[in-house]
Structures are given as C-alpha cells and as structure tokens.
Amino acid sequence: MNKSHTGATAWTAASSPAPNLTINLDRLLEDRYSCRSFEHKRAISLHCLELLLSAAAKAPSACNLQPYHFEVITGESLARVERLRNFYGASALIIGSFDPQNPGYVSAQGQEFRLFDLGLALMTIALKATELGLDSCFIGSLPVKELKATLKLTTDPVIALALGYPAADAAPSENHELRRTGAKLYTIYD
Secondary structure, three states: OEEOOOOOOOOOOOOOOOOOOOOOHHHHHHHOOEOOOEOOOOOOOHHHHHHHHHHHHOOOOHHHOOOEEEEEEOHHHHHHHHOOOOOOOOOEEEEEEEOOOOOOOEOOOOOEOHHHHHHHHHHHHHHHHHHOOOEEEEEOOOOHHHHHHHHOOOOOEEEEEEEEOEOOOOOOOHHHHOOOOHHHOOOEEO
C-alpha cells in the first residue's frame, strides 16, 4: 500500500528509545545554511577545528570503513587557494578526498559507497560547526589540478567545506527556505 505521510509520529516508549532532549537537531538543521560571507580575519581556534574533525570521526560510513581523508586549510595556505576560487572569506577550508589505500565498501552489485560516506562525514562537520557558532558552505566546483599543485596534495580534492564566523551581512539565500514536503518529498509503503 502506498501512502503519503505528512505528520510526525508521536514518540511512545513502546515505539523507540527515549529521545535525547539535550540535543535539538531540528534547530541545528534550521540554523545551518550555505554562508557566502565570512569574517575573514576571525580565525577558528585549533581546538574548535579538532572538535569538528572529532565529529567527522563519529559519522556513519558503510561498514565503518571511513574511506576519506581531510585536508584542513587555514592561514597562508588558505590565502594561496583563495586566489584559485572564491571561498567567501572563510577562515578555514576542509577539503575532503578519498583515501587511496581504502576503497571503502563496494556492494556485491558494484555500488560504491565512498561518496555517500564522505558526504555524511562533511555534513556531520557542518552540523557541529553550527552548534559551535560557525557557518559553513559546501563547495563542489573545485579547481582540482590547481588545488593539488598549490597545496602539494597527493589525492584529488572531491569537495570542500568552507568554515568561519558569519560576516555581519551574511544571510541565507532566497532558496534556503524552499523545502519539498509531504508527497513531493516521500512516499511511505506500509
């Protein structure tokens, strides 16, 4: 049977474990947006960057293989790559690439999960950044060859996450509030 479902199911003790009320995921999801205007001169502390990467280590991945590697770019290195592409004045850039020694999980049908795994890890970083008062912007259009040469990377950059404190004029784009919901977004089969 095919049914559209538009409301949330109420939590009951019989249906699932008790929710953790100290974390408000809905609030994090609502507050996170693609920031395109950062306070360039306001640095992110090393401790804060370590918290973000620690969160990435806890992200789910197929068979927990974590087939990715992150390059954290700040300071002078970031100034050099800013000449290659606009990173919106971010204070830090986390570049995600694939670990050449770890292909990740590949199903019996040949489906690779590493891109999905990388996306989950970076989304975990983005949500943790929001929790810490930072903003972020996913950047998929990267000058791969130039980044590799400039930073002397041994792997190909796949995606970047620009991070920083939002500038005073930072705001979500007009499309931020557009959300597909209900039957336009999902179908429930019972």
